[in-house]
Amino acid sequence: MTRSETTGATSEKETVKRTRNPEKTRENILRVAMTEFADKGLTGARIDEIAAKTATTKRMLYYYFGDKEGLYRAVLQRAYEEIRYEESQLDVDHLEPTEAIRALAELTFDHHEAHPDFIRLVAIENTNRGVNLVQAEGLPETQAPAIRTLEQILRRGQEAGLFRTDTTALDIHMLISSYCVFRVANRYTFRALFDWDLTGAENRPHLRTMIGDVVLAYLQQPGKV
Amino acid sequence: MTRSETTGATSEKETVKRTRNPEKTRENILRVAMTEFADKGLTGARIDEIAAKTATTKRMLYYYFGDKEGLYRAVLQRAYEEIRYEESQLDVDHLEPTEAIRALAELTFDHHEAHPDFIRLVAIENTNRGVNLVQAEGLPETQAPAIRTLEQILRRGQEAGLFRTDTTALDIHMLISSYCVFRVANRYTFRALFDWDLTGAENRPHLRTMIGDVVLAYLQQPGKV
DNA sequence: GAGCTAATTAACTATCTAGTGAGTTATGTC
DNA sequence: GACATAACTCACTAGATAGTTAATTAGCTC
Numbered sequence: 001m002t003r004s005e006t007t008g009a010t011s012e013k014e015t016v017k018r019t020r021n022p023e024k025t026r027e028n029i030l031r032v033a034m035t036e037f038a039d040k041g042l043t044g045a046r047i048d049e050i051a052a053k054t055a056t057t058k059r060m061l062y063y064y065f066g067d068k069e070g071l072y073r074a075v076l077q078r079a080y081e082e083i084r085y086e087e088s089q090l091d092v093d094h095l096e097p098t099e100a101i102r103a104l105a106e107l108t109f110d111h112h113e114a115h116p117d118f119i120r121l122v123a124i125e126n127t128n129r130g131v132n133l134v135q136a137e138g139l140p141e142t143q144a145p146a147i148r149t150l151e152q153i154l155r156r157g158q159e160a161g162l163f164r165t166d167t168t169a170l171d172i173h174m175l176i177s178s179y180c181v182f183r184v185a186n187r188y189t190f191r192a193l194f195d196w197d198l199t200g201a202e203n204r205p206h207l208r209t210m211i212g213d214v215v216l217a218y219l220q221q222p223g224k225v
Numbered sequence: 226m227t228r229s230e231t232t233g234a235t236s237e238k239e240t241v242k243r244t245r246n247p248e249k250t251r252e253n254i255l256r257v258a259m260t261e262f263a264d265k266g267l268t269g270a271r272i273d274e275i276a277a278k279t280a281t282t283k284r285m286l287y288y289y290f291g292d293k294e295g296l297y298r299a300v301l302q303r304a305y306e307e308i309r310y311e312e313s314q315l316d317v318d319h320l321e322p323t324e325a326i327r328a329l330a331e332l333t334f335d336h337h338e339a340h341p342d343f344i345r346l347v348a349i350e351n352t353n354r355g356v357n358l359v360q361a362e363g364l365p366e367t368q369a370p371a372i373r374t375l376e377q378i379l380r381r382g383q384e385a386g387l388f389r390t391d392t393t394a395l396d397i398h399m400l401i402s403s404y405c406v407f408r409v410a411n412r413y414t415f416r417a418l419f420d421w422d423l424t425g426a427e428n429r430p431h432l433r434t435m436i437g438d439v440v441l442a443y444l445q446q447p448g449k450v
Numbered sequence: 451g452a453g454c455t456a457a458t459t460a461a462c463t464a465t466c467t468a469g470t471g472a473g474t475t476a477t478g479t480c
Numbered sequence: 481g482a483c484a485t486a487a488c489t490c491a492c493t494a495g496a497t498a499g500t501t502a503a504t505t506a507g508c509t510c
Binding site: 147 | 265266267268269345347348349350351352353354355358359361364365368372392395396398399400402403404406407408410411412413414415416417418419420421423431435438439441442443445446447449
Binding site: 019020021022025056057059060063 | 486487488489490
């Protein structure tokens with residue numbers, strides 16, 4: 001989130017009585033749409049309802065985003081941008097490989113829990129077979145840093161003889177992601193089937209520790225390292 | 226106001242052999258609806274389109290299932306019933322705990338890959354917050370056998386001093402499920418972000434072995450067992 | 451073979467929904 | 481202050497969509 005409009009001091013350039021404010025209007029639409037799409041899905045969300053929840057009119061959604069799918073695509077792109085920004089805050093270079101892996105796993109765990117709407121959008125886009133995400137510009141590059149961080153940790157651990165060498169950063173990323181995404185995304189059906197709340201406060205500490213244990217146990221599996 | 230007026234000349238030969246078969250009709254609707262809902266979601270699927278793909282008329286969907294959600298609920302229930310049946314085929318009692326865990330993991334892996342429509346329905350129902358699944362009758366009981374099988378394996382392994390004791394069958398089930406579900410459900414966004422096909426034939430053997438390794442490494446983690 | 455009812459068919463509708471046509475106003479530029 | 485245009489408003493529509501009304505028929509029971 002790059003909010004440069006955190007104007008603490010008074011800016012003389014800023015006309016306060018602006019009735020027009022394209023950036024704000026666009027942003028307002030995008031935020032409302034993100035909530036609605038995350039809540040109801042692409043086909044479930046209603047343009048009229050999104051419009052009603054904004055400070056502007058339906059016509060403006062079309063003015064800025066073309067059509068419903070264009071708006072949805074903008075929402076997706078924005079959602080991934082925000083997530084990337086938050087993830088880039090991670091700094092594990094100063095940690096030992098073992099500690100770094102655990103920190104990364106727990107950060108992912110916390111992160112997904114803190115952004116259920118993002119998880120929902122991802123699930124929605126997957127039921128949509130990713131057709132709108134592939135149209136987003138430069139997404140692979142935004143994800144590269146996360147993978148490179150993990151690659152470095154792995155290399156350090158492998159060179160120190162701590163980690164197995166027959167695995168990759170993508171493997172580990174997928175392992176961590178699957179666990180953390182599933183816990184949030186599938187909690188409803190899991191609860192219906194097993195009467196167990198994956199996101200319940202009482203289960204959180206155990207589940208949070210467990211993913212670190214799992215990844216480290218795999219990386220340090222006897223006979224493999 | 227008889228409709229026969231509009232048809233004009235009608236020959237008595239036109240007696241279309243209307244064979245009645247309620248079970249077949251119901252089943253036909255259910256199967257078509259399952260495919261459509263898995264494909265487009267609850268809000269994305271269209272009653273008219275489902276009806277068009279059946280051998281009967283739209284009115285019959287309402288006759289048998291009440292409304293769109295009723296049909297969707299019937300589809301969900303059926304999907305879980307079918308899955309349960311397939312999973313009950315599993316027999317690992319004769320295997321050593323270690324081998325049994327690996328067999329279970331790989332069976333789940335294969336199973337999810339073979340039923341992508343089921344995975345889609347689960348994802349769809351989760352974006353729907355599980356409101357329709359909780360209304361299904363006796364679902365927890367259908368899942369109990371799978372958990373009990375896992376519990377037995379764990380107990381045997383723990384009593385033999387092979388497995389750690391600070392974990393439960395639900396933990397392990399969640400770990401295996403998350404990995405296997407994620408691989409199928411999230412392959413589209415994963416591919417868009419990392420240009421890596423989780424369901425590609427070239428990655429399959431490695432990913433299939435990996436989940437068994439992961440679970441066993443965790444269960445046998447040094448210092449814990 | 452009359453009568454009953456479950457199963458089935460065809461035509462219809464109220465409402466919703468994404469999208470538009472066409473005009474209006476604020477704002478920066480000269 | 482005139483002008484150009486980006487930003488915005490309001491009313492409208494064509495088509496889609498879930499659901500219904502009502503008539504018809506197959507097949508069973510007696």
